[in-house]
Amino acid sequence: MTHYIIRRFLLLVPTLFGITLLTFLLIRLSPTNAALIKGGGGEGGGKAMTAEQREQIVKFYGLDKPPLVAYGNWVGKAMRGDLGNSFADHRPVADKILERLPLTISITGSALILSYFLAIPLGVIAAIKRGQVVDRTISFVVFVLYSIPSFAAALLLILFVAGGDYLNLLPMYGINSINASEMSLFPWLWDRILHMILPVVCLTYASLASISRYARVSMLEALSQDFVRTARAKGLRERVVILRHALRNALIPLITIFALELPVLIGGAIIIESIFTLPGMGQLMFQSLDSWDEPVIMGITVLAAVVTLLSYLVADILYVIVDPRISYE
């Protein structure tokens, strides 16, 4: 097992190089760059720069170096833990990312946990009542939910329950009210929760659908196993059969899927963050793309790639831990 984990860790290295190189080249190959955008986008943004000024900026940020040389420099610094400074405001990239991360994770994380807590019972009930009205209703509703684009749902929710011409129950955007800094802890927390409800609902319903479908299939698979028949045959109560015997085995694939969902924590809320104007990772990503802020784009890519690769690894390791029958030797 240790061997396996070490080998997998070594395999992460070339993949990380591939990802960063590809992103870097894409950024450099693009006809636009930070200097052009700072100079007003080249389409006469009102304050077009002179050629010399643009040259200066290009030199200052090292945009004139050949892409591979620049990539080498970036890798050298990144290896020493320095992701560089943002082109936009010259603050360290790591700081910019770290100050955005808690918000995004709190929203995507609560959505992920909530959807698991709702999805597993739904899937299990559907599996137990297979083919009956309950199953068909759950499956259909879940299917419809799965197909609703989250941005349309978010817009309609805002319109009808948050501050439109209709109900005005929840805040429309942002993560805090304007006067949040003057609040004491509990009102502040309540205010934060109110602001989080809509984004979390929008993120939850879609993953709820896919997870409950997995849960149903996995539960059906478990219920058709021989040991379930044996458990029933020896006269165990149906409750015990389902909870102790079937459900436990049905959870194995769901745990792995949970690990595979972890990357969603970081990059999963771009559109929702943009609709509710939440200052999270998604917004940072948009800002960096808008100003062609190369170090920030690279930083986000590295973070996302590392999390994704590690979660694949965690998923594979979890497999072995929860199910002793599997081994990678």
Added chain:
Amino acid sequence: MNSISLSQETYTQRLWRHFHADKFALNGLRIVILLFIVAALAPFLANSHALIRVADGHVSFPIFLSLEPIEWRFLLYVPLAGLVYFFRHRFIAHPGIFILAVIGFIAAVEIFLALTHPINDPTNDRDRPASFKLLPPIPYSPIESTPDQFSPPTWKHLCGTDSTGRDIAARMLHGARTSLSIGFVAQSIALTIGIALGGLAGYYRSWLDIGICRFIEVMDCFPPLLFILVAISLFESQNNMFYIMAVIGLTSWTGVARLVRGEFLRLSSLPFTLAAKAIGANDFRIIVRHLLPNALGPILVAGTFGVASAILIESSLSFLGFGMQAPTPSWGDILSDARRYIDFAWWLAFFPGLAILITIMSYNFVGEGLRDAVDPRLKMK
């Protein structure tokens, strides 16, 4: 699949029988076909030009004169449908190659048309006097501004109008073409790349497999959307439908590649492949004639789900302002308009949202039905 089977039923017939028995899947397929027909006929359903106009003793057909090359595509599908019908017996004999040929044909037409830029003709026949005129059911063009701004749904504007008085029903009908053809073509591109790379990895194995698998892993590690957004900015200066299709296709092939690789790994060690090798068939023949047709079921399933997700990606891109450029109608574009007038204009969010929902749901039902038909084991009796 069934090695011992007494019936004369072919694989395709069995697939169709299973698919046909699934009500949801069948209705999903019907809705998808209906959507394609509506999209193809959009200029005749929503247009400010009259179908027939009689004035001063002259009979004219303004709608036909106003049609641009992009509108004539539906004519290409008539002979295609004819060919499919004519060769339906061969279809049953070689379903794999046949399906790929049809998909390829449609994709080629759509790619060609996506490269042309639509032009806008502002005249309208609603107000022009005539002794007789026959207007389309929705007498507005998608890019045409009317004086009624922000009209909620009424009999005059079935789905309301937006900030510049454009009729939402007309924009939705024409937007259907954008969404459907981008979904279809992007997924065809993804399928092509996925089949090619996955097939190579699965058939030749060894270092080629390792290399391609690493590449797939690299592609999978990009945060969703970030890669697409960076790639789209490469084409910033020439933003048109084709680049959106290409970018979505180039970034969403990994699932298919994994699938095809797995299938090829499995199939290439089965006796029929060994037999083909033994009688001296070359690699190309084995891949195209033996492996591909046998892997086609799962590929089609993945492709169907892929179209749904490509449509979703396209509409989220347009919604974020990175997709289709302003005058071209698309569902995502209407939704992004809805965002600006979020406090009252519910119709701007509701109708395109509903359209996307229906389209994606139908594709998903078709995919689901296909999956059950391809692998009835999963259906659990």
